[in-house]
């Protein structure tokens with residue numbers, strides 16, 4: 001077998017309540033594993049996909065990981081190089097955990113490592129975003145950027161990929177509960193109105209700015225007051241069964257804030273420490289249990305590394 005590299009790329013929480021398409025953070029688990037290895041057959045191909053129940057295409061032009069890797073190889077003038085990808089999905093898709101973004105980020109990282117790192121990690125971002133665009137048709141980096149570079153990331157501008165890492169106060173943990181219902185990002189974007197009132201705009205800007213100040217000053221109360229989405233959450237909450245009850249349970253159990261993770265159906269909460277995060281997670285999960293809906297719980301600090309070679 002030819003030489004290869006394996007990369008882990010983490011799940012992410014996009015939007016973080018107040019930063020639709022411009023804010024996201026990485027989790028330590030779950031995540032996808034991507035293997036890239038040289039092959040005698042010229043060109044890029046996807047040799048294997050596991051964990052996707054046959055739902056993901058092997059066609060590189062239709063697969064987020066394949067397309068991201070192809071765009072990187074074209075940029076490097078290496079598209080004729082024989083390379084095989086293996087995609088091992090270790091998280092659900094259509095879950096709001098940035099599954100397609102993790103595959104895209106993992107693929108560009110794996111190919112870059114295989115080619116002995118011609119580009120810096122950050123320079124891989126545009127190719128990974130193009131890969132994710134295959135999945136939902138939109139060009140936004142709020143999942144891909146944190147999955148690739150780690151941390152809590154602000155994307156000041158998606159077109160130019162003006163991305164910035166934000167500080168995370170010590171102790172902060174994220175709780176994410178994934179109820180087993182599928183929502184496609186494309187559909188969850190489709191329900192959104194283009195119209196935002198001036199009042200909503202003012203409130204959301206205030207909350208976004210408040211969250212940034214809270215993160216920089218480690219002011220948990222300010223973070224808590226700021227995690228309030230007045231634009232997107234009200235429009236999408238109805239897509240997620242029992243969303244309001246789950247959110248109430250999270251806040252009652254001590255979460256700093258709670259909202260939809262990405263396009264849903266996963267729901268995230270930010271918590272002051274791991275103990276609260278565990279308790280909040282159990283309280284959220286209980287609501288789904290009582291409603292007869294299976295769910296998975298992930299509790300994690302913010303992952304500071306992003307995609308890593310294993």
Ligand code: HSE
Pocket residue numbers: 014015020021022136140142143185188189262263
């Ligand atoms: N910002 C995106 C959305 C994240 O909420 O639609 C999901 O890809």
